[in-house]
Amino acid sequence: MAQVTTGERKSIFSLFNLIALIVLGVGVYLTYLRFTGGLASVTNLSDYNPWGIWISFDLLCGVALAAGGYVTSSAVYLFGMKKYHSAVRPAILTGFLGYALVFLAINYDVGRPWRLPYPLVVQQGTTSVLFEVGLCVATYLTVLFIEFSPAAMEWLGLKRARSLVVKLTILLTIFGVVLSTMHQSSLGALFLIVPSKLHPLWYSSYIPIYFFVTSIIAGLSMVIFESTLSHRFFAYKMDETHLQEANGLTLGFGKAASYVLAGYFAIKVLGISAGNQWHYLTTGYGTWYLVELLGFVALPSLLYAFGVRTKSLTLIKFTSVLAILGVILNRFNISLVAFNWHLPASERYFPHWMEIGISVFIVMIGLLLYRFIVTRMPILYEHPDYKDAH
Amino acid sequence: MDPIFYTLQDFMTYTEGVTYLLVIATLAGMTVFWWFLTGKDED
Numbered sequence: 001m002a003q004v005t006t007g008e009r010k011s012i013f014s015l016f017n018l019i020a021l022i023v024l025g026v027g028v029y030l031t032y033l034r035f036t037g038g039l040a041s042v043t044n045l046s047d048y049n050p051w052g053i054w055i056s057f058d059l060l061c062g063v064a065l066a067a068g069g070y071v072t073s074s075a076v077y078l079f080g081m082k083k084y085h086s087a088v089r090p091a092i093l094t095g096f097l098g099y100a101l102v103f104l105a106i107n108y109d110v111g112r113p114w115r116l117p118y119p120l121v122v123q124q125g126t127t128s129v130l131f132e133v134g135l136c137v138a139t140y141l142t143v144l145f146i147e148f149s150p151a152a153m154e155w156l157g158l159k160r161a162r163s164l165v166v167k168l169t170i171l172l173t174i175f176g177v178v179l180s181t182m183h184q185s186s187l188g189a190l191f192l193i194v195p196s197k198l199h200p201l202w203y204s205s206y207i208p209i210y211f212f213v214t215s216i217i218a219g220l221s222m223v224i225f226e227s228t229l230s231h232r233f234f235a236y237k238m239d240e241t242h243l244q245e246a247n248g249l250t251l252g253f254g255k256a257a258s259y260v261l262a263g264y265f266a267i268k269v270l271g272i273s274a275g276n277q278w279h280y281l282t283t284g285y286g287t288w289y290l291v292e293l294l295g296f297v298a299l300p301s302l303l304y305a306f307g308v309r310t311k312s313l314t315l316i317k318f319t320s321v322l323a324i325l326g327v328i329l330n331r332f333n334i335s336l337v338a339f340n341w342h343l344p345a346s347e348r349y350f351p352h353w354m355e356i357g358i359s360v361f362i363v364m365i366g367l368l369l370y371r372f373i374v375t376r377m378p379i380l381y382e383h384p385d386y387k388d389a390h
Numbered sequence: 391m392d393p394i395f396y397t398l399q400d401f402m403t404y405t406e407g408v409t410y411l412l413v414i415a416t417l418a419g420m421t422v423f424w425w426f427l428t429g430k431d432e433d
Contacts, residue, residue, distance in 0.1 A: 305426060308427060309430050
């Protein structure tokens, strides 16, 4: 029987809060520097390397790791896997915050935030893949906000508005899957234009498919990882339904992730074969490629499988971290490590510490928002007024 | 050692041939992996 737990109150002077305060303070100062001094004042970006870690991490990784929202909601609402229902709200929240932070981060890179709507309302670059990415991300952020809003409405007591939005659930889920399929793959398609700059092992005409498949892996693994962290830090907010479904969720999503990883490994090998790029595997870049492919794709696939067969939740949770790191490594390899691989070392990009500082600042904002929402709104439990009203 | 290709036809015949063989291996491998993954579901 589901019940709402009021939870314990912790002191405001915790180690996490202290670290958060420092990160926020430094982040606000770096933000001031960025928007008053321009990109050159806080970044190592150049004409050779106009995209740095704000694109690699905040955008490419951020969008991929926020895929748990569409993966979970489509599993539950489109494929009828109701046993994972308790994971929908945390996954939607993680997705919504992820995309909101991508939106925030892109402002640091592009500058002039007031001009962000320009591609939509002033000059539509309809032949540009980047336009399609921008349009999809903006639309999907709106969809995620609406999908998340019932939790906020339950918290605020807006019953009529909530019942209206809940009726749109299936429609919003379909929108979410369509928009995610489009922009997750389009983020990969951005790199189709640079066959001479991206190392042949990472460059492929199938790169949009690779990006989409890895987003599913990231989504499944992020739901497992986020569930693990929530159980560690917010177990007191969870109702019995949530606690009972957690193990089944870990096993089910672990199984799915294992199989998708195996499929991804196969299409990556087929991609090498189709381009006859085997000889690159014996080079230095080839070794690094094999580290990514064997260590962060094949290995997690097998570990997930062993974890599922032996019902080892610990192994599956550990593997989810490995799989997430694999997706992050893949995005970094494509947008930084294997990008401009012909350039001499002196011209290669390495992020300035202030770029890293702003990325950490944005992640910290996400963590604080997640904690704020989870400790107040019915995310990890069902609101007593709306039990079984889904 | 990589084979030497004199024509696009040679290249396509070789790479497509290898790729098709890998596709067959992949289909068989994914089936076996699915059995491995779900083998203990009924327990």
